[in-house]
Structures are given as C-alpha cells and as structure tokens.
Amino acid sequence: MTTGDLLARLRAAIKEPHTSIHRLNISRVPLCLPPHTDRPDLYLLGLSRYAELFYGIEEAWLSLIGDPLDWISQDTHIANVNLHTEVSSPENDLSPPEDTNPRIQTVLRTLYIPELLRTKTLQDDLRLLNASCPPATQILIQPPKHQETNTGQRIKHELRNRIQDKPHILVAYVWIMYSALLYGGRDIRAILLKAGPEFWGLSVAEINPQRRIPCPLSFWHINDEAEVKGKFRAGMTDVERLLSATEQQDILDEAGRIFGILEILTRSLDDDVKVLNARV
Template identity: 50%
Template sequence: MTEDDLLVKLRQAIQEPHASIHRLNLSRIALCIPPQIHQPILYALGLSRYAEIFYGMEEVWVAVIGDPADWIDRATDDRIADSESPPSSSDSTERITSLLRLLYVPELLRTRALQADLSFLGAMDPNITRWFQTQNPGAEIREYLNHEVRGKPHLLVAWIWIIYSAILYGGYEIQAKLLKAGAEFWDLSEKELKSSRTPCPLSFWHIDGAATVKKKFRTLMVDANRLLTRSEQQEVIDESLRIFKKLERLTLSLDEEAKTALL
C-alpha cells in the first residue's frame, strides 16, 4: 500500500476518534457485568441499540448489490478483476454495485446473530423484552443509512470498514470481558460457554474463521480502492468521521437510558 491508498487514508483519519470510542465502549462493558450488575439487562439494552446499525447497513447493502444468491457463486478473483479498470463517472451505478459486491463477505454479516442473541436475552427476563419495545436511539442511524447513505451508496464503504473492523480487530477484547461474567449470568452451561463457537446470547461476537476473514476483508478493501474516484474517496473519509460522531452520541445516550433501566 502507498500513502494514496484509501485504507491508509482511512486509518490516518480515524485513528483518534477510533481510539476514543473504543475506550468509551470498553469502559461501559464493565458496567454491564458482575460485580456491577447481576442480570444482562444493560448489555441487552446496548446491544439492541447498536443492532440497528447492522440492520440498516446490511439491508441497504443488499438493496444495492441485489440478492447475493444471484452472483455470489462467482469467484473472488473474478470480482477483483471487475475492479481493475479505472473508475468512470459515466457508469457509476454499475461501478459502485461492483465495488459493494467485491466487499461482500457473508461471514461478516451480523443481522441473524443479533436477532438470535436479542431473542435469547428477551426470553431470559420480561424486563429485558420491555426495553426492546421502547424508542430506540439506534433507529435514527438506521434511518440515516436507509435514506442518506442509500442515496450515495459508495459511502457504505466507510460503514462497512469501520463497523466490521470494530468486531474483527477490537471485538475479541470485549468478548473476553463478557465471557468472564460466567455461564450463570448468561443462562448457559459451562460447556456452552467454553464452546469453540460462542453461543447465544453472545454469538454476535463470533465470526467463523475470523483470522482468515480478517485477512480477506483487508485485501478486498485494498482492491476496492480502484473502483472509487478521488472525490468519492474523500467523501468516504469524511463519512468515516461522521460515523464516529454518531457512535459517540449513541453510546452517551445509553448512559441516560441505563439510569432508567435500573430503576
């Protein structure tokens, strides 16, 4: 990679806000587990809010690229070949569709895992279910994705890189803290908790073949660079900074919701 590559520019642009939001969220994970609390209501609350980001991002993604069943059988090498021509403004729709198909890695998708985890958590305690039915601040981000980002789908590149990287590169630290809460806290057996495949209600944090997926994801991001014009690349970088502002506001709003949840 060179200094002109999008991935390099993205990393430079988000270095500070990324470190800040990671510290912010990590400090709150400690408040969601023993000895601070003895039921996963705060974890469920936060997960339900952040879930809206994944729901929105993944539904817009599929809306742009079409049903993956229609094209996913094409080899990754073939999709990379589509990215080797210089970007042209005259075929922007087709070009951006090719770009977002290139980045599509099924193992990264989180919607089903989130739905399963939230269903499991809701079954644990009626009080948890009640919070799923309240006004969800994360829905504002989902709406933004469905309206603003869908109208400029190349901006999804910023969301895809930042949101999935959070799991691939920082999620293991959060997952380790959550697992330390113990099997009883998560309504699991010791065998389930120690399974190589993290079960509900923590399956969100498990990605099959994470090391391989991480390497593949990074490689595809580098290849995707070719399908963006310089102005689009700058818009992706600008969007990345907006993302962290939205994430910070969402996390801080959880502080207020948490006070009410514990009453």
C-alpha cells in the same frame, strides 16, 4: 481513479476518534456484568441499540448488491449454502434498484463476505436475552408503536437516507463497523466471557473458547476469523481503484462522522440506563 492508499488514509483519519470511542465503550461493558448486576439486562439494552446500526448497514448493503445467489458463481470461495445464512428472510427484497451504479455495485460486491454479516446472530442473541428480561427492559428495547423510536432506530433511519443519496459511503460503514468487530471485538468478548457461563444461561461446556460461541454471545463469533480478516483487507485494497477521488473523500468524511454517531449512541445508553433503573 485512485488517489493513493485509501485504506491507509482511512486508518489515519479514524485513529483518534476510534481510540476515544473504544475507551468509551470498554469502560461501560463491565457495568453490564457482575458484580454490578446479576442479570444481562443492561447488556441486552446496549446490544439492541447497536444492532440497529448493523441492521441498517446490512439491509442497505444487500439491497444495493442484489441477491448473492444471482451473481456469485458456483466455483467461488463462497459456498452457496452460506450465502443467505445471515440476511435472507421472506420480507427481504434482494433486487437492487434499477438506477444502481454498476461500478459502485461492484465495489460493494467486492467487500461482501457472508461470514461478516451479523443480522442473524444479533436476532438470535436478542431473542434469547429478551425472553428472560423484565417488562421494563422490553419496553426500552422496543417501545410501543405509538411512542417515539429509540436512538438506535433513529440512527438506522438516517443512515439509510444518507446511503440512498451516496451509496459509495456505505464503504465507510462497512469498514469501520466490521473492523471494530474483527479487531476490537476480541477485547469485549474476553470481558463478557469473564462473567461466567451461568450469567449467560450457559453450561461450562457451551462456553468453551475452542468452540463456536453460542447464543446469547454468538454476535462475537466469526467463523474462520483469520481468513475473513485477510479477505476483508484484500477487498478494501481492491475497491480503491474503482472509486473516484471525490467518492474516496466522501468515504473519508463519512468515516469521521460515524464516530460522532457512535458516541451519540453510547451516551444515549447512559440516559436509557437511568430510565431503566427508575423503573425497576
């Protein structure tokens, strides 16, 4: 089924849009920090929007692969105690749809690395940040139910519909979003840490780079990062042989589309900030 090096073709396809969106985001991160502001409210706003994208990816991912405890054996490199660290909750249904293509399910299971998943870290970070932010920011982050949902939530809804139609395109979302975290995330993390521990409500000891970064910055910390990067690249190499030429092209096409989504999401934050500044 293979048509060549999918990973190399993905990298080539996203090189230009990736550079553009990285610059777009990096240019805005300092605006969330001192001396531009003395509160992490703007960071909270941006994180909450991007969180919706990760929530949508991980909900779709887990719904398609099923409960990891049911298919990962006791002797794999993944300890069972860690399998549900990021995603399990009472309302989650981890039973895959009956019509799930077994081949595509294998593809998505091959890419599954528990350490990558961000749902729990995002929820924990947002909960802590939200507890200290003013009501004006809280309304922007989670509008009342009778109001229109925000851009992140609309993107999440559309993402789930697209993946339902073509489950294999989830590969594009997984590769792009978690590569951004693994490789570009270090640059953003360094900028955030320069704001100092007091800005984040932490002590000097808590923000020691040699230790796990705590909330409200735990999203940026991945256990055994070097090992995870190796597993991630290996997984992408392994799945190519399971994908048809048409599916691979769908993934390449979706990869280009994702960066358009990210630009819309980031630029919508500019409008949200204007609204926020008018309220405070």
